[in-house]
Amino acid sequence: MTPQQRSARKPGRVRRAVTAGAVAFTLSAGGAAAWAVDRYVVPHVEISDVSAYQAGQAGTAADTSAASSGTGGAVTTDSTHVSDSSNISISKVTTGSGDTTVTYYVADVVLSDATALQSAFANNSFGENITENTSAIAADNNAVFAINGDYYGFRDTGIVIRNGVVFRDAGARQGLAFYRDGTVKVYDETTTTAAQLVADGVWNTLSFGPSLLDNxxxxxxxxxxxxxxxxxxxxxxxxxxxxxxGVIDQNHLVFVVVDGRSPGYSAGVTMTGLAGIMQGLGATTAYNIDGGGSSTMYFNGSLVNNPLGQDKERGTSDILYIGQ
Known part of the structure; x- marks a missing residue:
C-alpha cells in the first residue's frame, strides 16, 4: 500500500459521520472541533464563477465550443444517445439473489472527440465542501449523461484539471488523466505537475483511486x-x-455505478468485485472514484440508478458529463 493510495476518501456513511462527529465534538472540545467543522463542513469558495474562469483561460472557450458543436441531429431513446460527438448505451445488470443480490448500471460510451467528456462543479464554484446533487449539476450544464466525480472538495490535495484548466496542483496520490487524443492513463501525481500534464495534452483528471486493473x-x-x-x-x-x-480502447470508455447497502436490491461490491466487473466489460484500465451515497448515474433528465435503495441522491462536488 502506497502513500498515494492512502490519500483518497471513504465512500458512504463517512461524510455524514464526519459532520455529526464534528458537531458533537464542538460541544466538548472547543477550538479543535471548531477547526474540524470549518475544514470538513463549512463551504470555502475559491472561484465563485467557474464558467467565467475557464473562459478566461487561453484556448478554453474554443475547446469547450468544439466539444459541443457537433451535436446536431442527436437521437436519444430511454437507454441510448447518438450524436456526432458521442454514442452512449445504458444497461442494467443484476446478479445473485436475496441479500447477495448486486445491481449495477453500465454506460458504454464511444466518443468521436475526447473533449466531449467534460467536467462541472457544484454550484459552478470551485473550493472545499461545496456540494450539489449530480442531477442538478447535470441539468445546469445541459448534460445528457453524467456520473458523480471524485469529490475533490472533500480534500485539499490532488491534481485537479478540468476541461483543460488547472484548478489545483497538489499531487498526493494515484490519479487518472483523460487526454485530448482519447487516451486515458493512471499516473502518479507526485511525479509531475498540473502544468506539465496540460502541456502533454491532459483534458481532465480525477484524484481518488485506486487503480483497479493493470493491463x-x-x-x-x-x-x-x-x-x-x-x-x-x-x-x-x-x-x-x-x-x-474503465478504458476499453481509445475514445471508448465504460462507466459503472454499483448500488449498495440495500439488501434484496443490491448489497454493493468489494474493490475486487468492482475490478471483476470492469474486467468482464473488457476494460484494460479501470479506476475507482467516489462512491457510497454519492454513486450516481444520470441520463436524459433523470436518475438511472437507485442510490442506497432510496431513490435519493447525496450531494457531491463535481461530475463528469456529456452534453446534449
Whole structure:
C-alpha cells in the first residue's frame, strides 16, 4: 500500500459521520472541533464563477465550443444517445439473489472527440465542501449523461484539471488523466505537475483511486487500500456502492455505478468485485472514484440508478458529463 493510495476518501456513511462527529465534538472540545467543522463542513469558495474562469483561460472557450458543436441531429431513446460527438448505451445488470443480490448500471460510451467528456462543479464554484446533487449539476450544464466525480472538495490535495484548466496542483496520490487524443492513463501525481500534464495534452483528471486493473489484470492489494486517514476516515473496504471508469480502447470508455447497502436490491461490491466487473466489460484500465451515497448515474433528465435503495441522491462536488 502506497502513500498515494492512502490519500483518497471513504465512500458512504463517512461524510455524514464526519459532520455529526464534528458537531458533537464542538460541544466538548472547543477550538479543535471548531477547526474540524470549518475544514470538513463549512463551504470555502475559491472561484465563485467557474464558467467565467475557464473562459478566461487561453484556448478554453474554443475547446469547450468544439466539444459541443457537433451535436446536431442527436437521437436519444430511454437507454441510448447518438450524436456526432458521442454514442452512449445504458444497461442494467443484476446478479445473485436475496441479500447477495448486486445491481449495477453500465454506460458504454464511444466518443468521436475526447473533449466531449467534460467536467462541472457544484454550484459552478470551485473550493472545499461545496456540494450539489449530480442531477442538478447535470441539468445546469445541459448534460445528457453524467456520473458523480471524485469529490475533490472533500480534500485539499490532488491534481485537479478540468476541461483543460488547472484548478489545483497538489499531487498526493494515484490519479487518472483523460487526454485530448482519447487516451486515458493512471499516473502518479507526485511525479509531475498540473502544468506539465496540460502541456502533454491532459483534458481532465480525477484524484481518488485506486487503480483497479493493470493491463487488464486485477491490481494487487486493492482490498488493503486506506484513504483519508484524517478524522478517522481510513478505509473503502467491504461491500459498498461504487463508481468506476474503465478504458476499453481509445475514445471508448465504460462507466459503472454499483448500488449498495440495500439488501434484496443490491448489497454493493468489494474493490475486487468492482475490478471483476470492469474486467468482464473488457476494460484494460479501470479506476475507482467516489462512491457510497454519492454513486450516481444520470441520463436524459433523470436518475438511472437507485442510490442506497432510496431513490435519493447525496450531494457531491463535481461530475463528469456529456452534453446534449
Amino acid at each position: 487488464g489484470q486485477v491490481a494487487a492489494g486493492i482490498e488493503d487500500v486506506e484513504v483519508d486517514t484524517n478524522f478517522g476516515n481510513h478505509s473503502i473496504q467491504g461491500e459498498q456502492p461504487r463508481t468506476a471508469v
